[in-house]
Amino acid sequence: MARLLAIITDPLEGPEPLEEIRRATAGGDGGVEVRLVVPAVPETRFRDVMGDVDEPAEHAHEVLDASLRSLRREGISASGEVGDSDPVLAAEDALRQAPADEVLIFEHAGKQAPWFENGLFERAQEHLEPPLRIVLIEHGGGGADHVVGVERTGAGTKHPDAGAEIGGAYFPALSRGDLVGIVVAIVGTIATIILAAAVAGESSGPESGWKAVAIGIAIFTTLINMAHVVGLTLFESVRYRGGFAKLFHKLSMIGTPGAVLANLLILLLT
Numbered sequence: 001m002a003r004l005l006a007i008i009t010d011p012l013e014g015p016e017p018l019e020e021i022r023r024a025t026a027g028g029d030g031g032v033e034v035r036l037v038v039p040a041v042p043e044t045r046f047r048d049v050m051g052d053v054d055e056p057a058e059h060a061h062e063v064l065d066a067s068l069r070s071l072r073r074e075g076i077s078a079s080g081e082v083g084d085s086d087p088v089l090a091a092e093d094a095l096r097q098a099p100a101d102e103v104l105i106f107e108h109a110g111k112q113a114p115w116f117e118n119g120l121f122e123r124a125q126e127h128l129e130p131p132l133r134i135v136l137i138e139h140g141g142g143g144a145d146h147v148v149g150v151e152r153t154g155a156g157t158k159h160p161d162a163g164a165e166i167g168g169a170y171f172p173a174l175s176r177g178d179l180v181g182i183v184v185a186i187v188g189t190i191a192t193i194i195l196a197a198a199v200a201g202e203s204s205g206p207e208s209g210w211k212a213v214a215i216g217i218a219i220f221t222t223l224i225n226m227a228h229v230v231g232l233t234l235f236e237s238v239r240y241r242g243g244f245a246k247l248f249h250k251l252s253m254i255g256t257p258g259a260v261l262a263n264l265l266i267l268l269l270t
Contacts, residue, residue, distance in 0.1 A: 002032045005100035005130070007087050009041060009114075011066040014144030017106065018074055020135050024104050025076065034071065035100070036080030038064045039090040045115050048085055057082055087116065088123045095128070102131050109136040109148045118246065121151060131155050178232050181253060185225035188256030192218045195263035202270060210270045214263050221259040228252040 004024050012018055025032035040056040042048040060082040071078045083090025091103055105124060107117050121134050136149035196218035200211045228248040 002102075003098070003100045004032060004034045004102055004104060005091065005094055006034065006036050006104040006106070007083075007091050008036060008038055008063065008067060008106045009087065009116075010106070010108075010145075011063050012070045012106075012145075014140070014146065016147040017135065017137055017145050018070060018076075020104065020106075020133075020147060020150070021071065021076060022074065024102060024133060032077075034076060034078035035094065035098070036064060036067055036071075036078055037083040037090050037094045038067075038080065039083050039085055039087045039116075041085050041087070041114070041116050048116075053085075056085065085116075087120060088127050091124070091128055095130070100130050102133060103128050104133045104135065106135050106137055109138045112139060125153055129155060181249060182229050182232060184256055185229050185252050188252075188260055189218075189222050189225045192221045192256070192259045192263055195260065195267055199263060199267050199270060202267065210266050214266045217259045217262055221256055224248060224251045224255060 002025065004021075006021060006024075012021070021034065025034060038060040040053065040060040042052045042056045064080045064082060068078055068080055081094070083093055087105065091105070094100075095103075103124070105120065107120055108114065121132075124132055124134070132151075132153045134151040135147055136151075137145045138148045140146045196214040199214035228251070231245055231248060
């Protein structure tokens with residue numbers, strides 16, 4: 001019997017998503033076992049960090065019930081459960097309970113993608129062993145969803161940076177982008193501190209308040225970049241690729257040049 005594990009976060013509405021389920025179950029000579037897993041995902045990242053579980057779990061049960069009814073109306077026998085708030089962890093938990101021949105993940109396309117789907121396909125490739133099928137859907141009028149793209153991978157885990165990592169026995173394997181980020185963080189932090197020190201030496205009188213601003217910018221930049229670099233170099237053994245990794249990456253890559261420019265302007269204007 002073929003076994004399909006489908007990860008969904010919204011009810012399966014419209015013929016196109018259901019057809020993807022049907023297509024994935026086609027060809028099973030001994031029948032097909034379809035299991036739905038609905039992650040109990042909070043509406044925002046903040047609510048996820050704060051441990052909001054009751055409302056997401058209730059919504060996930062509603063999504064599960066509606067989707068099972070839709071599948072059964074189409075003559076597809078299915079079971080399901082509510083899973084972890086992280087779709088990849090929910091899939092891993094389900095696979096530990098029972099293996100699957102394919103994992104089907106429904107993901108929103110473009111601007112309709114919620115916060116938790118950022119990098120979902122890459123993380124699924126890293127952690128899930130069975131062949132993957134990522135179905136990109138887009139909400140349409142009349143309550144029907146449209147399939148706008150499908151991506152597939154073979155069996156086995158695959159790191160997105162495989163073959164493009166740089167490292168050695170005494171240095172973790174990092175992508176070129178991570179190495180650039182480390183260089184920007186270190187050089188930018190040093191430049192920000194030097195400029196802050198120059199402002200502190202130059203400022204006096206009514207303009208001395210800018211000294212505190214420049215020093216505050218330097219301290220903030222240093223803390224952000226320390227978190228970013230330490231995460232990349234020490235946490236790589238556990239594949240540091242989650243939400244905090246992306247947050248500190250953005251803060252470092254955008255904030256560091258901004259901090260250098262801000263302290264340079266303070267120095268020039270005071």
